[in-house]
Amino acid sequence: MVDMEFLEDFIAEVTEILENLDQKLVELEQRPEDLDLLNEIFRAAHTMKGTSSFMGFDKMTSVTHKMEDILNVLRKGEAKLTPDVMDVVLEAVDVVKQLLENIKETQTEGEVDITDIMKKLEDAYAKVTGGKPSEEATAKEEEKGKEKAASEDEIVIGGARPPTKEELEAFDREIQEMLRKELEKEQKEASKDKIPAAKVADDKSSKKKTVEQTIRVDVSRLDALMNLVGELVLGRNRLLRLAHQLSAKYEGDELVDAFRETMDQVDLITTDLQMAVMKTRMVPIARVFNRFPRVVRDLSRELKKEVRLIIEGEDTELDRSIVEEINDPLVHLVRNAIDHGIELPAEREFLGKPREGMLRLAAYHEGNHIVILVEDDGRGIDIEKVKKKALEKGLVTESELARMSERDILNLIFLPGFSTAEKVTDVSGRGVGMDVVKTNIEKLNGTIEIKTELGKGTKVIIKIPLTLAIIQALLVEVGGEVYAIPLVSVIEAVKIDRTEIQTVEGKEIIILRDSVLPLVKLADVFDISADKESEKIYVVVIGIGERRFGLIVDSLIGQEEIVIKSLGSYLTNIEGISGATIMGDGRVTLIVDVSGLANLAMKSA
């Protein structure tokens, strides 16, 4: 019965409603008297009920119908919203999300069992109407069904005997007609409502307007566009170089001057084009941040803490592919903050802190990066405990510890095998540890750092570069093969004598400006037969977060801006290689994945 033509629109519409619904519901809990909010949420449930019924998705219709009933009672002021009822409503939203997921994948609602949530919803409805749970609710509906309700939307097929097929079909058609009319009415009302609503800030209403002026574009088309622009940028770079060389060689030649002028113009336009295309892929981080009021609310209830969530910089934009990847790590960090950071209300009072703990999610642009902060005013991280745990788990030796700075010690938290308790259940039900968070951030070429003060709080700082596809790289040569190292990971490159290499505890190191630098031979890690045993070698000093190591190569070729190309779906997950690029001469050069390289090096050492 699903009409394919409408399916895409249906999915888009319900997705959008759901994205905002969590946040609105949490806001409602804090401002239960807010009539505008209540109406908005009521309309959301109403719309979902209508469209899902139109599409024939019965389970979603039932669930949203019950939600709407409850919200209707609330918005009429006939009852107050309690946390228990809110729990049920939020749970119902989760069920709807699940149903939508199934619909997205299989075009059917799937095997989701809604009897549990329906019972809970009915009980909640009973609570807000002051009636007896379940029995009364269905009795009321049966009555209305018999009347073939002229009253708004309470149409239920009920009555003494099960209806015949013809009756059902006729009824179906009637409902669809009524719903369609209702939908149109709602949409007209909704667009009228947007302007007078007092609370709605200017940018909120303009956001709604811009939403209506959008086009849905296949992400693959944007990717193709990015690819082309990337190549254009490289071509532009080469042309610029040639133009400069020419004007140096033929100073004063009219033709060359004209060429140079045109080149400068094309240069500007290309830069603008690059920016513009990148922007098409940018979405505000609000997409991710908006899920957190709900996450924080659920977690605080679960862990019996009182938490105030502050969100800043939600308009900060970033590439859509980053947005998807950043959600899980943030959820984990937020859970950590609430679970281990923020103390129980009683304890906080005892310590002279406000009962309510503060959790701050902030985002802003810094240079070519986006910075995301997760900050809490909880108990902070005890460095001594970290040291002890690391030693216990055999992750580090006493002597190594002695040489570590406070930053290094805090970074031990990111080692696999460090975390224990966090594994069990987090909100999304997936077990993760800080090491997974770090890996996910590094996959985006980003860095993560912890700053903490005992008793005062903890701040986690994540930095991710904005431009994914074009990077600066250092080209190096080993045994005749050329590799590109992302410049962002390169601290410096030094030329040393082979004799400077020392061996400590079986590992090769050099002393660079009074600190120890562990060495890794690229030839060894990549199985390259290095036949040259020259006296002078080059060491590229790589930095990942706080870790440093030196990469031994045969020679340095130079610095270049390169376009990252994927290795394709056939060759995914080659450890140590993050992608490839195409050089000016058309050959393919592989890009080194520095964190993967570090892992490989540890294995082979």
Next chain:
Amino acid sequence: MRALTKLSEVFKPEEEIRVVEEETLQIVGFIIGEEEFGVDIHFIKEIIEPPSITRVPKAPHFVKGVINLRGHVIPVVDLRKRFGLTGTPKKVENEEKIVVVEVEDKTVGFFVDAVTEVIRFPKSRIEPPPPMIAGIEAEYITGIGKRDSNRIVIILNVQKILEE
């Protein structure tokens, strides 16, 4: 009446042409070692002279490396190594080619000793594969095409090969 029915029989040309198309496969043939293999032309994106191949460390042993195909980086598979074929490379250096195949979103190049030609096989001349032939298991073969003069072409199941 009879004339009319005869006309209506004649007037089925569309149907007939369709039927003919379904029954013939177009297979691009290529040589590896001593065997001739083939791939349905629908999966062939292009056939090129091998450009310089960049080695990929830590890749599976049958991946020769990657090449630049008009701005895209695609892997090149040495089918000889992939299937452990033992036929001695009976090649003339200049004849080596890369047969670029595309299945859904995967693009891979097969490194071959030489490309022969496009062969039309009526379906009736294609037999199901035995459990193993030339050292390759049946799941990677869609059929054995019988050429004239007792030559056979082992038609490869590209989808299966690209699955991993």
